[in-house]
Amino acid sequence: MTAAGGTVTVPDVGSIAFPPQAFADAATVRASVTHEPEVDDLFNATAATLLSADHRVPYELRVDVGSAQPAAAATVSLKLPAPYRATLRSTSQIRVFAANVWDDPDSAVATFEMLPERFPFTSESVTVSVPPHFFTDGVGGGGTFTLTLLVATAPTVPDEATLPPTESADTCSGATLRPPLDGELTVTSPFSTRTHPVLKKVHQHSGTDYQAAEGTNVKAMADGVVEYSRYEVKESNGTVVGYGHYIVLRHKDGSGSLYAHLQEGSLAAKGTAVHAGDTIAKSGKSGGVTGPHLHVEYSPNGTVFTKDSRVDPAACIGAGPTGSITVQDDNSPGSAFTVAVDRRHVCEVTVGGQRSCVIGGLHPGIRQITITAMPGTGGDHTRYKIILNDGLKFPNGATEQTDYIYWLTRSNTVNVNVPEPAK
Numbered sequence: 229m230t231a232a233g234g235t236v237t238v239p240d241v242g243s244i245a246f247p248p249q250a251f252a253d254a255a256t257v258r259a260s261v262t263h264e265p266e267v268d269d270l271f272n273a274t275a276a277t278l279l280s281a282d283h284r285v286p287y288e289l290r291v292d293v294g295s296a297q298p299a300a301a302a303t304v305s306l307k308l309p310a311p312y313r314a315t316l317r318s319t320s321q322i323r324v325f326a327a328n329v330w331d332d333p334d335s336a337v338a339t340f341e342m343l344p345e346r347f348p349f350t351s352e353s354v355t356v357s358v359p360p361h362f363f364t365d366g367v368g369g370g371g372t373f374t375l376t377l378l379v380a381t382a383p384t385v386p387d388e389a390t391l392p393p394t395e396s397a398d399t400c401s402g403a404t405l406r407p408p409l410d411g412e413l414t415v416t417s418p419f420s421t422r423t424h425p426v427l428k429k430v431h432q433h434s435g436t437d438y439q440a441a442e443g444t445n446v447k448a449m450a451d452g453v454v455e456y457s458r459y460e461v462k463e464s465n466g467t468v469v470g471y472g473h474y475i476v477l478r479h480k481d482g483s484g485s486l487y488a489h490l491q492e493g494s495l496a497a498k499g500t501a502v503h504a505g506d507t508i509a510k511s512g513k514s515g516g517v518t519g520p521h522l523h524v525e526y527s528p529n530g531t532v533f534t535k536d537s538r539v540d541p542a543a544c545i546g547a548g549p550t551g552s553i554t555v556q557d558d559n560s561p562g563s564a565f566t567v568a569v570d571r572r573h574v575c576e577v578t579v580g581g582q583r584s585c586v587i588g589g590l591h592p593g594i595r596q597i598t599i600t601a602m603p604g605t606g607g608d609h610t611r612y613k614i615i616l617n618d619g620l621k622f623p624n625g626a627t628e629q630t631d632y633i634y635w636l637t638r639s640n641t642v643n644v645n646v647p648e649p650a651k
């Protein structure tokens with residue numbers, strides 16, 4: 229393939245088209261169809277579990293582009309085999325899943341992500357735009373960039389197309405947190421889900437790094453219990469990556485926070501109950517680091533080790549109204565819904581995936597919470613429970629509400645009174 233771009237076709241399966249300037253130098257693009265057990269494993273562990281994906285086409289498309297990531301998105305069209313289409317039902321939509329590797333100094337994991345295009349279950353073919361970062365050279369960087377794509381179904385989601393985009397980077401998507409260190413906080417590496425502007429490879433950083441000399445006291449960002457207190461490193465192509473000594477706190481609103489690269493021997497034990505501001509460890513330089521610092525992660529929905537559920541903790545640290553709203557499912561397999569605040573989409577509870585949403589950083593006054601049901605598996609309704617924490621109340625003074633939504637009704641809206649922050 230030259231700088232003029234071009235198209236590679238796999239007979240009976242589909243085609244991959246690259247626009248002009250996708251490659252600076254001539255590139256050899258090879259497309260093949262495979263069905264590897266490790267792709268099945270990755271699909272089952274990530275897309276099926278976290279995104280409720282099901283009914284996958286029994287092969288995957290692999291596109292090998294050589295030693296350089298493309299500079300522009302590729303357009304991929306895939307035909308859907310007739311026997312596969314015969315198994316689909318109207319409660320499903322067809323989606324395309326692309327393998328991705330989150331490779332940063334703190335952790336390195338492979339996962340399947342769902343591309344945004346949606347297709348009705350009657351489709352005979354699908355066409356998607358695949359951004360450059362899905363051409364990945366693997367954990368630690370193997371030097372050969374490959375795209376792995378597959379087709380599967382996901383539950384239909386009503387009205388999602390009309391929802392505004394999720395929170396902006398500087399908006400706290402969880403509860404208000406206490407600082408993890410005393411004194412002035414200096415961010416040495418911000419939370420980032422974007423393509424690095426200089427490095428050719430995508431740089432994902434799902435936490436915030438703070439400047440901290442070895443031995444600095446690390447503080448709990450909210451009340452909770454030590455859920456994990458342990459050590460983890462991986463070796464990846466000769467480089468050490470991983471959290472080193474780290475702590476995960478489970479907070480009373482269901483959220484989780486993680487503190488990494490801590491000093492050996494300084495960690496609070498698993499099961500210890502802590503209050504916001506308590507010392508839980510000393511900072512250090514264990515694990516995959518170039519120097520001492522504190523790496524902090526925050527997962528408002530509580531699924532701590534799922535990259536997509538983490539939000540920027542820095543946006544949640546500091547002043548602001550306290551209190552948060554937890555919306556959780558009832559542990560039945562069919563419950564799935566989205567939650568919006570003042571019509572702003574905040575998060576989702578998915579079938580087999582995350583079980584609760586925690587919403588904080590709310591402005592004082594009456595806030596409108598809208599829960600929209602997504603058809604799940606079995607039954608005709610979705611159950612949920614709303615728990616108001618730290619001074620928030622429903623207009624009738626209650627702090628808990630259990631209710632359900634028929635899928636045909638689709639949504640319920642309730643008002644929540646958020647008090648002015650205490651002076």
Ligand SMILES: [Zn+2]
Binds near residue numbers: 435
């Ligand atoms: Zn970090």
